[in-house]
Every structure is written in structure tokens, then in C-alpha cells.
Amino acid sequence: MEKIKTQKLSNLCLKTAYLLINGGAETYRVEDTVERIGRSLGSRVVCYVTVTAIFIEVNNQNYKFTKSVLGGTNLQMIDEINTMSRSLADRTLTPEDFTRRINQLYRNKRTTDFRFPVKAIGAGFVSMAPMLLFQMPGYYFIYCFIVGVIGYSVSYYLSHLSMLPYADLFISSFVIAVLGILLKNMGLVTEYHDIIIGAIMPLVPGVAITNAIRELVMRQALSSMVRFLDALLVASSIGFGIASALIIF
């Protein structure tokens, strides 16, 4: 197999690691994938990733690092790069094709995505949390669906409008709690707590919690702690949003 130049390879590895971290992969998987790519292209690559920085060293002669930001979830990206690196190792994909596709992904920073209405309906299904099944009558689930869709839409649009990290979750959970109290005041429901519990489920930091656990088990304590802190901050911003609504009304 032809070798690609060290300079090019280090750029390629840096871009791959950046895309994987932004997609929400665990750090040990990122290191593993990048080192495997280097091996299948015939070079020795050493990669060290924390959640906020990526360090790459190729063949003892080329060192690079870049910054990355916390947050952002795109499981499609992880799957695509995983499939590509697998077929690169199987030699069904040439290095040129691989480089071209990584560059394309890096330029667009996005993959195929569900449209917003589909995502909102998905959020509605998450809001009908099965843990509430026998705590409340069946027609409450319809209110859960509606409130969950509204709460998720608010958070989606706010996170696209502003880059300020935790404010969108605070405001959307505030809106959810206000809607729950409003439903009770209109006399449609008697217990609004269950509806609020269901409707905040789409905002739960599931990716951060799961990755933090898996990284902690793999002895990646540093990035695991960063993710735990992020999950804690997200959870408490949701909590304070609800608390302020409960205090005001």
C-alpha cells in the first residue's frame, strides 16, 4: 500500500478525531480509531484526547494539537466514520477516498439529519415516559406529548439562536413548568408534577451521563470528570428552571 505523507496524515487524523469528539464519542474510542487509521495507512500514530483538546504525533516527527468544544451530539457522524475506518482497514476504501470524505465531512460539519418536525415528534414520544404508566390516568399522556414537544422546540430554537450554553435548558424547563401549572389552573389535570417529569425527559443529558460512566470504567478519569460536571450542570440548570417557575407561580 502506498504511504501518504506525514503532514497529510497528521491533518487527516486531527480532523477525524475532531469530528468524532464533536459527534459525542468516548475518548478511548477516538484514540483507538485514530491509531487504527494510522496503522492501516502504514504509519505509527500516537493520539491523546481529552474532551477539550486533541494531541497527535505521527512517526516521531510531526506534532499537532487542536481545541474542541464540549457538547453537540451526532451519533450518525460516529457511525459513518466508524464504517469508513473499518472499510479502510479492510482495504475496500482507498486512502484518497477516505481523505476526501473526511474533508467533506469536516467542511460541512454535519451529516444527514432528521428534519425538525420528526425530531419534535420523537421528543414527544420520549415525554410519554413509561415510568409514569400507573401513576396517572391514560389521557395525561396526551398532555405529556404536547408539553414535551413545546419544551423541546423551545430548547432547539434557542440553542440555534444563541451559543450561551445552559440558558436554553433553563428557559425551556421554565416554559415546561409554567405550562404544567397552566394546565392545572385551567382544570384539565389535577396532578401537574407527573406531566412536568415526563416533559423534561427529552432534555436529560443522556449522552454525557452514559459516556462519563463508560470512560470512568476505562480509566479515562480526566475526560470522564469533565463530562460528569457537564451533566451535573445541565441537570441543575433544568432543576433551577423548574424551581423558579414553581416559586413564582
Next chain:
Amino acid sequence: MDILINFILGSLSAIGFSIITNAPRRAAGIIGLTGGLSWTTFYILKNYSHMHLLIANFCGAVVISALAYYFSRKFHLPENIISIPCLVNLVPGGNAYRTMLYMVQGKYIASLNQGIQTFLIASFLAIGLFATPYMLTLIKQGISLRKRKIRS
């Protein structure tokens, strides 16, 4: 009958979360199956055998990790694509909410109670999530050790 309703709701909410996090489309069926089965396990253990809540959570997480381990190797998917949406069903959202609610109402003892329970459930979920890979590596290591011993 109620088990069937539980299964359907569990799969729907797992698939819904996979849509939010933009999981690949070919994984949707797998995620639905895993989420439904893990939630049903938790529900049956909690309501029919009157087990402790923590053990029921632990078993649900074990089911998630076992199915994720199997399906990820069979369909060449990363493992956390399957386990992230399924874990959302088991997250103790109700307890976390009540922690906040009692804190606002000034019942600090009850709030602390719920907070500790939230923490315990979360840690048991964590233990369950890595129980399966650990057991499997133990078994694999044991088999390879025995083979080496036979050969020598």
C-alpha cells in the same frame, strides 16, 4: 397486557431519543428492541417479584449492556449508539424532580432523602452498565488461560 403496553412505550421512548440524538436509521429497530426489553425487565422485576428497586435497576442496565454488546458486534455499530437511547428510560427523572420540588417547598429532609435515592439509582445503573463487558472479558481470559495450560 400491561407488560405489552410497557414494552411498546419503552421502545417508543428509546426510538424517540435516538431520533433526537440523530442515530443512524438502520439502528432504530435494534434500539427499539433493546429499550423495550430492558424496560420490561425492570418493570417485571419491580412489580411482580417485589425486588428491591436498586436491584431491578441493576438488572435493567445489565440487559441493556448485554444486548448492546451482542448487537454492536453483529451489526458493526458503535456500542454507545445503542446504550445511550435505552438508558434514558431508566434515568431516575422522577426522583430528581422530587428532590428539586421538596427543596423549593422547604422540606429539606425529604429532599435529601430523594437526592440520596437518585444518587444510589444512578450508581447502580452505572454498575449494571459495565457488568456485562467485565464478565465477558473474565470468561474469555479464563478460556484462553485454560487452552494455554492444555497446550503446554
